[in-house]
Amino acid sequence: MAMVKTENLIHDYVIRDEEGNVSGKVRAVDGVNLEVKPGQFIAVLGHNGSGKSTLAKHLNALLFPTGGAVWIDGMKTDDPDQLWNIRQEAGMIFQNPDNQIIGQVVEEDVGFGPENMGVPTKEIWERVEEALKTVGMWEYRKKSPNRLSGGQKQRVSIAGVIAMHPKYIIMDEPTAMLDPGGRREVIRAARALNDVEKITIILITHNMEEAIYADHIFVMAKGKIALQGTPHQVFSRVDEMKALHLDVPVATMVAHKLREHGLNIPEGILTREELGEALGLES
Amino acid sequence: MFDGITLGQYYQTDSPLHRLDPRVKLVGTMAYIIALFIVKGWVGYFLAFLFLATMIALSHVPLRFVVRGMKAILIILLITVAFNVFLTPGKVLWSFGVLKVTKEGLVFAARMAVRLIFLIIGSSVMTLTTTPNQLTDGLESLMGPLKKIHVPVHEISMMMSIALRFIPILMEETDKIMKAQMARGADFESKHLMQKIRSMVPLLVPLFISAFRRANDLAMAMEARCYHGGEGRTRMKPLIYKGRDIFGYGVVAAFFAACIVLRVVGL
Amino acid sequence: MSLKIDDITYVYEKGTAMSVNALDHISLEIPDGQFIGLVGHTGSGKSTFVQMLNGLLAPTTGHVYWNGQDVHEKGFDRRKLRASVGLVFQYPEHQLFEADVLSDVEFGPKNLGLSEAECKERAVEALRHVNLPEEFWDKSPFDLSGGQQRRAAIAGVLAMHPSILILDEPTAGLDPLGRDEILNMVRGMKEKLRITIVLVSHSMDDVAQYADRILVMNAGKIMMDDTPEKVFSRYKELEAIGLSAPQVVYIMQYLKERGLPVKTNILTVDEAVDEILAHRGELNV
Numbered sequence: 001m002a003m004v005k006t007e008n009l010i011h012d013y014v015i016r017d018e019e020g021n022v023s024g025k026v027r028a029v030d031g032v033n034l035e036v037k038p039g040q041f042i043a044v045l046g047h048n049g050s051g052k053s054t055l056a057k058h059l060n061a062l063l064f065p066t067g068g069a070v071w072i073d074g075m076k077t078d079d080p081d082q083l084w085n086i087r088q089e090a091g092m093i094f095q096n097p098d099n100q101i102i103g104q105v106v107e108e109d110v111g112f113g114p115e116n117m118g119v120p121t122k123e124i125w126e127r128v129e130e131a132l133k134t135v136g137m138w139e140y141r142k143k144s145p146n147r148l149s150g151g152q153k154q155r156v157s158i159a160g161v162i163a164m165h166p167k168y169i170i171m172d173e174p175t176a177m178l179d180p181g182g183r184r185e186v187i188r189a190a191r192a193l194n195d196v197e198k199i200t201i202i203l204i205t206h207n208m209e210e211a212i213y214a215d216h217i218f219v220m221a222k223g224k225i226a227l228q229g230t231p232h233q234v235f236s237r238v239d240e241m242k243a244l245h246l247d248v249p250v251a252t253m254v255a256h257k258l259r260e261h262g263l264n265i266p267e268g269i270l271t272r273e274e275l276g277e278a279l280g281l282e283s
Numbered sequence: 284m285f286d287g288i289t290l291g292q293y294y295q296t297d298s299p300l301h302r303l304d305p306r307v308k309l310v311g312t313m314a315y316i317i318a319l320f321i322v323k324g325w326v327g328y329f330l331a332f333l334f335l336a337t338m339i340a341l342s343h344v345p346l347r348f349v350v351r352g353m354k355a356i357l358i359i360l361l362i363t364v365a366f367n368v369f370l371t372p373g374k375v376l377w378s379f380g381v382l383k384v385t386k387e388g389l390v391f392a393a394r395m396a397v398r399l400i401f402l403i404i405g406s407s408v409m410t411l412t413t414t415p416n417q418l419t420d421g422l423e424s425l426m427g428p429l430k431k432i433h434v435p436v437h438e439i440s441m442m443m444s445i446a447l448r449f450i451p452i453l454m455e456e457t458d459k460i461m462k463a464q465m466a467r468g469a470d471f472e473s474k475h476l477m478q479k480i481r482s483m484v485p486l487l488v489p490l491f492i493s494a495f496r497r498a499n500d501l502a503m504a505m506e507a508r509c510y511h512g513g514e515g516r517t518r519m520k521p522l523i524y525k526g527r528d529i530f531g532y533g534v535v536a537a538f539f540a541a542c543i544v545l546r547v548v549g550l
Numbered sequence: 551m552s553l554k555i556d557d558i559t560y561v562y563e564k565g566t567a568m569s570v571n572a573l574d575h576i577s578l579e580i581p582d583g584q585f586i587g588l589v590g591h592t593g594s595g596k597s598t599f600v601q602m603l604n605g606l607l608a609p610t611t612g613h614v615y616w617n618g619q620d621v622h623e624k625g626f627d628r629r630k631l632r633a634s635v636g637l638v639f640q641y642p643e644h645q646l647f648e649a650d651v652l653s654d655v656e657f658g659p660k661n662l663g664l665s666e667a668e669c670k671e672r673a674v675e676a677l678r679h680v681n682l683p684e685e686f687w688d689k690s691p692f693d694l695s696g697g698q699q700r701r702a703a704i705a706g707v708l709a710m711h712p713s714i715l716i717l718d719e720p721t722a723g724l725d726p727l728g729r730d731e732i733l734n735m736v737r738g739m740k741e742k743l744r745i746t747i748v749l750v751s752h753s754m755d756d757v758a759q760y761a762d763r764i765l766v767m768n769a770g771k772i773m774m775d776d777t778p779e780k781v782f783s784r785y786k787e788l789e790a791i792g793l794s795a796p797q798v799v800y801i802m803q804y805l806k807e808r809g810l811p812v813k814t815n816i817l818t819v820d821e822a823v824d825e826i827l828a829h830r831g832e833l834n835v
């Protein structure tokens with residue numbers, strides 16, 4: 001069974017004038033069909049306003065379809081009886097590290113989700129310990145979140161989600177507000193969760209270097225999926241990506257330009273190692 | 284600039300006072316405040332001082348953090364003292380024109396000052412040794428009986444807990460916005476009252492907008508983590524009285540009783 | 551017009567156990583016309599440092615001189631300094647507050663005591679410089695997109711007519727298009743208005759493309775102060791303090807290790823492509 005499946009998903013935001021009357025609609029998601037299999041690492045790319053954040057909120061039943069449908073692990077998101085099961089199975093990490101930490105102490109924040117789920121006290125402690133150790137924040141358990149760096153805060157947020165034992169985690173631009181060190185921390189944690197814990201990851205990002213590890217990439221534009229495929233497939237379409245105002249990894253760009261100058265190297269190169277190989281250098 | 288406010292600021296360490304059940308600390312603080320208004324004589328105040336000093340020692344919180352809370356109320360304190368010194372009728376000691384310092388005034392002012400100082404320090408000791416979450420858990424538990432008359436006890440305590448979590452963040456934000464507006468030539472130091480009020484607009488509008496944005500984000504994050512009110516919720520740190528808590532209640536009761544006795548015997 | 555920093559230190563919570571040397575004996579000069587990149591990881595002291603430059607913070611020891619005058623001397627008009635040294639904070643859109651964009655941009659000039667006509671003139675000119683189309687000027691700033699809000703906020707500082715403009719992470723949170731728009735706009739402002747730019751960033755790729763002098767801060771000290779080529783050739787040191795060189799530097803370094811004798815002091819993709827093509831004969835493709 002698919003972990004996540006959307007069928008012709010549509011989402012309209014209703015615009016109201018000052019009297020509260022409906023004055024218009026904006027279609028943020030426009031007929032999206034996608035399927036994510038258990039254990040996959042998925043990247044969703046797209047510029048601001050492409051509808052990717054709206055899509056993300058559908059995958060955790062934080063928004064409900066205007067048209068079409070979303071299934072999470074076989075549960076339809078607009079079924080009210082399944083709401084809390086869906087939110088337990090689907091963890092979510094948001095962009096701003098400050099605005100998603102509820103607890104005043106790291107361990108209390110991580111325990112927040114399990115508390116809401118009604119997990120017995122003893123098990124909450126086990127889950128908190130396991131989750132904090134998974135993201136390498138165990139030694140900070142007694143600290144105030146305000147004293148942590150951005151990357152550490154995001155790792156605490158990830159631990160807060162892991163403690164709910166989700167089947168998959170949606171990360172909505174988790175690195176956008178972090179410095180390079182913080183970005184590396186968060187991406188490393190996300191990849192480890194996918195590799196070791198086999199948790200399905202859906203990473204929404206602007207940073208193309210973060211997407212090259214994905215099993216599959218969806219590129220959103222104007223509420224639709226404009227491109228999709230493996231990183232090699234997606235990033236081999238440099239001109240289309242540029243037209244969508246998106247970057248490609250630097251190695252991809254170098255290779256693409258070399259091709260334009262007549263060098264016979266394949267499209268879709270992602271890393272410097274692949275570039276070296278394509279240039280016929282010994283490794 | 285907001286360094287002066289310690290209320291609601293938890294000091295992370297391990298001490299007998301930190302380990303105490305928050306309900307004991309809440310009841311203890313209430314009892315202490317009431318006791319401050321029961322005692323009248325210097326022996327009583329000395330006892331209150333002794334109690335407070337013991338608590339500070341037990342809290343393992345450095346003294347400068349404890350007294351930091353005083354900075355915020357220093358002006359209120361000075362005004363209170365001045366009013367009492369000059370406006371209490373009685374035996375005149377000195378007089379400067381219309382201002383008269385009376386013996387009763389001095390005594391009364393000293394008493395008010397001591398009460399205020401002890402009160403603020405006493406509540407600071409509680410908030411320094413209790414995380415806001417424990418504090419709200421404690422309040423929720425103590426107010427539990429009110430649920431029967433449909434008071435939304437859980438919701439109130441959750442609101443308080445979130446407010447406390449965001450106070451430092453919003454203060455930092457205030458500082459940032461203030462500096463950003465100063466970089467655009469804003470003047471927050473003007474002495475002129477109207478000018479001062481007008482200069483707050485560029486600060487308050489962005490601050491409110493930011494607070495609402497954060498509230499939106501946070502609500503979303505809480506829902507995503509299955510928050511749906513107090514129903515069916517378990518506790519990571521349930522409040523269970525232990526031996527030391529009973530002992531704590533005993534100490535508070537003894538202190539309170541002693542204060543009443545001192546009042547009755549007039550010390 | 552020049553700004554001189556003379557041996558400044560800044561200590562937070564002075565005299566307590568928690569006291570931190572946020573700035574540790576920094577001296578440097580910012581002459582006219584440079585495009586300076588200031589890099590360092592979070593907590594390296596760069597935000598504290600830029601607040602020294604316009605007098606928002608006073609150094610614990612040392613001096614800041616504007617045109618030879620000590621800015622913390624009695625009688626020095628620091629409000630005038632703040633007009634000359636414009637500081638755009640991180641997420642500047644969070645400081646917008648007026649009912650419409652134009653009024654918000656006029657806030658700075660009004661604080662300088664200019665006439666209404668002058669304020670408007672400056673606001674209009676600043677909004678043109680940040681490429682915000684006229685149709686948005688009478689709109690509420692909160693109806694603008696994130697990128698537009700940010701440009702409006704930058705215009706608010708630009709309208710003060712600074713001769714040095716400091717931008718703290720002006721591209722944070724923007725998508726690639728928004729980032730390129732802002733950075734090109736900043737470069738355009740430097741060329742058209744002949745103002746000195748200090749771009750604070752942790753994106754080496756951004757700084758490498760635009761700056762002609764790079765300051766690297768670490769633990770409150772200026773660790774490097776040099777041209778981009780020289781700074782990024784020390785990428786191992788940058789990594790040790792939580793930074794990195796632009797991606798192309800790593801690519802060229804890798805190719806060199808694999809036996810292609812390319813130069814590694816390369817900053818942009820186009821330079822990299824040219825350099826690889828110059829060694830076309832040595833490739834097996």
